[in-house]
Amino acid sequence: MSHNTQKKSVIAVVGAGPGIGEAVARRFVAEGFVVALLARTEDKLQTIAQGIEADFGKSTARYYITDLRIEQQVISSFTSIRAELGPVEVLVYNAGARRVNGRSILDTTTEEFENFTKINLFGAFRSSKCVLPDMLAAKHGTIIFTGAPGSLRGMPGLSSFSPGKFGLRSLAQIITREYQSKGVHVAHLIVDGPVDGKLIGSVTRRKWEREGEEEKLNEVDVYILQPTDMAKIYWFLHTQSRSAWTQELDVRAQKETMLSKL
Numbered sequence: 657m658s659h660n661t662q663k664k665s666v667i668a669v670v671g672a673g674p675g676i677g678e679a680v681a682r683r684f685v686a687e688g689f690v691v692a693l694l695a696r697t698e699d700k701l702q703t704i705a706q707g708i709e710a711d712f713g714k715s716t717a718r719y720y721i722t723d724l725r726i727e728q729q730v731i732s733s734f735t736s737i738r739a740e741l742g743p744v745e746v747l748v749y750n751a752g753a754r755r756v757n758g759r760s761i762l763d764t765t766t767e768e769f770e771n772f773t774k775i776n777l778f779g780a781f782r783s784s785k786c787v788l789p790d791m792l793a794a795k796h797g798t799i800i801f802t803g804a805p806g807s808l809r810g811m812p813g814l815s816s817f818s819p820g821k822f823g824l825r826s827l828a829q830i831i832t833r834e835y836q837s838k839g840v841h842v843a844h845l846i847v848d849g850p851v852d853g854k855l856i857g858s859v860t861r862r863k864w865e866r867e868g869e870e871e872k873l874n875e876v877d878v879y880i881l882q883p884t885d886m887a888k889i890y891w892f893l894h895t896q897s898r899s900a901w902t903q904e905l906d907v908r909a910q911k912e913t914m915l916s917k918l
């Protein structure tokens with residue numbers, strides 16, 4: 657625990673980008689946690705970790721470069737987290753990936769199907785196996801998986817995405833039934849609409865600018881989910897009383913946009 661001398665509770669945000677991942681990390685750190693951030697791109701991880709440390713103090717965030725498609729990297733990162741920060745109390749599996757423009761199954765290669773499914777599902781399986789033993793030993797822990805509209809509905813073009821997300825939902829239910837009674841709270845959070853992150857947020861804003869949609873530009877939060885508002889829900893799930901644990905929850909913006917019509 658050389659990097660967590662105050663023995664703070666540890667959250668691992670797996671799939672830590674500038675959207676939901678960073679917002680969740682910041683929320684938990686604000687509540688006294690130390691965060692382990694996992695993703696592939698070092699400069700993005702560094703920016704997020706440095707920003708958190710600048711706002712919340714030294715040694716509040718540490719990053720671990722990990723490609724979730726490679727099991728050995730996942731195991732190695734969680735081994736380092738345990739050694740450097742201590743056992744993980746909260747696992748948020750937030751990684752998810754898909755083609756921006758969907759492809760029919762006939763145009764989807766096995767390689768593409770496998771690639772996305774490794775991110776959307778296999779990484780969650782492996783990450784959960786890394787943290788569960790310590791959670792069971794502590795009789796306490798929270799695992800939250802981030803879902804999407806494609807977790808519940810199969811739609812044209814999503815053959816390399818939805819099966820993994822459906823599987824993730826199933827995995828959340830299975831871990832719940834296997835370990836909830838032993839103190840592990842597992843929740844599947846369906847994000848039923850676009851999130852105001854770097855990609856979708858800026859694409860949507862540019863579209864609204866082109867179309868002169870002033871009302872939408874002035875009230876973005878009415879139309880697209882805000883990462884900081886999402887982060888409140890992850891915190892809410894983690895802090896629920898054990899007599900009332902949510903297993904699944906869905907959220908969308910007040911005036912739903914295209915994703916929720918899938």
Ligand SMILES: NC(=O)c1ccc[n+]([C@@H]2O[C@H](COP(=O)([O-])OP(=O)(O)OC[C@H]3O[C@@H](n4cnc5c(N)ncnc54)[C@H](OP(=O)(O)O)[C@@H]3O)[C@@H](O)[C@H]2O)c1
Binds near residue numbers: 673
């Ligand atoms: N954005 C939306 O509009 C939206 C809508 C509905 C649901 N969701 C769900 O929300 C979650 C993502 O939240 P977000 O969009 O706000 O993203 P985010 O938290 O900004 O970033 C997620 C991060 O996951 C990382 N990642 C992807 N593939 C990875 C891999 N193979 N190994 C390690 N890390 C990987 C990426 O970083 P690297 O590229 O650096 O690895 C990415 O920055 C996903 O589960 C997604 O399905 C998003």
